Amino acid sequence: MHFLLRRLLCRSKDFFSPGSASVGRGSSPIAPPTPRPSTFSFSLLPVQIEALRERLRQKGFEMRALEHGLFEGRGPSVIVRAYRSRKVLIQGSGAADFVEMFLEPEILREARMGYEEALDPAECLPHAGSDECGKGDFFGPLIVAATYVDPEIAPVLRQLGVRDSKEVKSDLRAIRLSEEIRKAVRGLYSVVVLGPAKYNELYCRFGNLNRLLAWAHATALAELLRKIPSCPRALVDQFAKTPVLERALERQGLSLPVEQRPRAESDIAVAAASLLARGEFLRRLALLGKEAGMTLPKGASSPVLKAAREMVRRQGSERLRTLVKVHFRTFAQAAGEVGLPLSQPEVAGGSTATSATPSSCAPPSRGYDGVDEVKT
Incomplete structure (x- = not known):
C-alpha cells in the first residue's frame, strides 16, 4: 500500500490555501482535461464526522443545521452535508479538489479517489x-x-x-x-x-x-x-x-x-x-398516474392507502387492480370497504403483503415467458 502513502503525501497541499483548487491538473493546449466529478458520497465514522465538522468551522465554512441530518457546511466552491446515517455528501465545482486535498489526507487518512481500480480491482x-x-x-x-x-x-x-x-x-x-x-x-x-x-x-x-x-x-x-x-x-x-x-x-x-x-x-x-x-x-x-388522473405515491405507507381509497371512491375497485400489486395488504384495506373478497395474511410476508389466493388472483393469460416489456 506504499502507493497510497505517496498519493496522500502528494495531496498534502492545503485545499483552503488561495489558488490551490483546480490548479495544475494536467491541462494541455492540445486537449482539455477530462471533466471531474462534482458529487461524492462517503460513509464516515462518528469520530471522523465530528473532526470534519470542527475542521470546517476552523476553515471558515458557513455552518448550518441540516433537516434530517447533522450539519451542512458551505464553502466558496463546495457544499458538505453530513447525515445521521453517517453518510457525507460533497457537491460543487471544487468537490474533487476538496476530497483529494483535504478529506482524504486529513479525515479519511487514505486515498480513494482515482484509485478505485487498485482498491477494488474486481469491480473493473x-x-x-x-x-x-x-x-x-x-x-x-x-x-x-x-x-x-x-x-x-x-x-x-x-x-x-x-x-x-x-x-x-x-x-x-x-x-x-x-x-x-x-x-x-x-x-x-x-x-x-x-x-x-x-x-x-x-x-x-x-x-x-x-x-x-x-x-x-x-x-x-x-x-x-x-x-x-x-x-x-x-x-x-x-x-x-x-x-x-x-x-x-x-x-x-x-x-x-x-x-x-x-x-x-x-x-x-x-x-x-x-x-x-x-x-x-x-x-x-x-x-400510470397520468392515465389514472391522479398522482400515485411511492411505497406502501398511510399516504399510499389514502390514495388507494380515493381511487376506489373515484373509479372503483377494478380500476385500482390495474394500478397496484394486489397481494399487498393495502389492497385489502382499500378495496375491502366495498365488499371485495380479502386474501389471508402471509406469515412471512411482512406488514405489507398478503398471500395469493383464488379470490385475489385473476386467471392467467400466458405462461412464465410473458412480460410487458423486455427493454434492451
Whole structure:
C-alpha cells in the first residue's frame, strides 16, 4: 500500500490555501482535461464526522443545521452535508479538489479517489450486475435491470457519480442518471418491466415473491447475455436463499457464474442496474398516474392507502387492480370497504403483503415467458 502513502503525501497541499483548487491538473493546449466529478458520497465514522465538522468551522465554512441530518457546511466552491446515517455528501465545482486535498489526507487518512481500480480491482473487470425496483411499492410496476461493465465502462460510470440508487435522494436526478447510464454502457443493458396486470398474473402463477423476482433477474441476465455472450460472471443483490435464483437461472439455460451478495449495490455494475431500474420505475409510475388522473405515491405507507381509497371512491375497485400489486395488504384495506373478497395474511410476508389466493388472483393469460416489456 506504499502507493497510497505517496498519493496522500502528494495531496498534502492545503485545499483552503488561495489558488490551490483546480490548479495544475494536467491541462494541455492540445486537449482539455477530462471533466471531474462534482458529487461524492462517503460513509464516515462518528469520530471522523465530528473532526470534519470542527475542521470546517476552523476553515471558515458557513455552518448550518441540516433537516434530517447533522450539519451542512458551505464553502466558496463546495457544499458538505453530513447525515445521521453517517453518510457525507460533497457537491460543487471544487468537490474533487476538496476530497483529494483535504478529506482524504486529513479525515479519511487514505486515498480513494482515482484509485478505485487498485482498491477494488474486481469491480473493473468485465461482469454484469442486476437489481430491482418497485417490489416494495404498492402502485406501479416491478422493474429488474441488468448492466454490463468492463475496464472502459466502469471509469465512465464513476465519472457520472453512479452509486446505489438509495443514496440518490432526488427522483429527478435518478432519472437523469439512468439516461446517462444507458449511453455510458453502450447499449449493454436490459430492463424487464412487469406492469401491475402482468405482475399480479405472475405472482399468482409463482405464488411467491422471491420466485417471481428470481425469474425476473434470470430473464434480465439472459437478455443481457444475448448482447454480450462473452460476459464471464454476474453479481446480484441478494433477495432470497441462493438456490431460488440458481433454479431460475437453470430454467433460462444459463451457465453463467452468478454471485449473490447482500448490499451488492456497492459494486458499480449493480449500482448502475439499480439506477436504471429506479429511473424506469419512476417513469412508468408517472405514466400510470397520468392515465389514472391522479398522482400515485411511492411505497406502501398511510399516504399510499389514502390514495388507494380515493381511487376506489373515484373509479372503483377494478380500476385500482390495474394500478397496484394486489397481494399487498393495502389492497385489502382499500378495496375491502366495498365488499371485495380479502386474501389471508402471509406469515412471512411482512406488514405489507398478503398471500395469493383464488379470490385475489385473476386467471392467467400466458405462461412464465410473458412480460410487458423486455427493454434492451
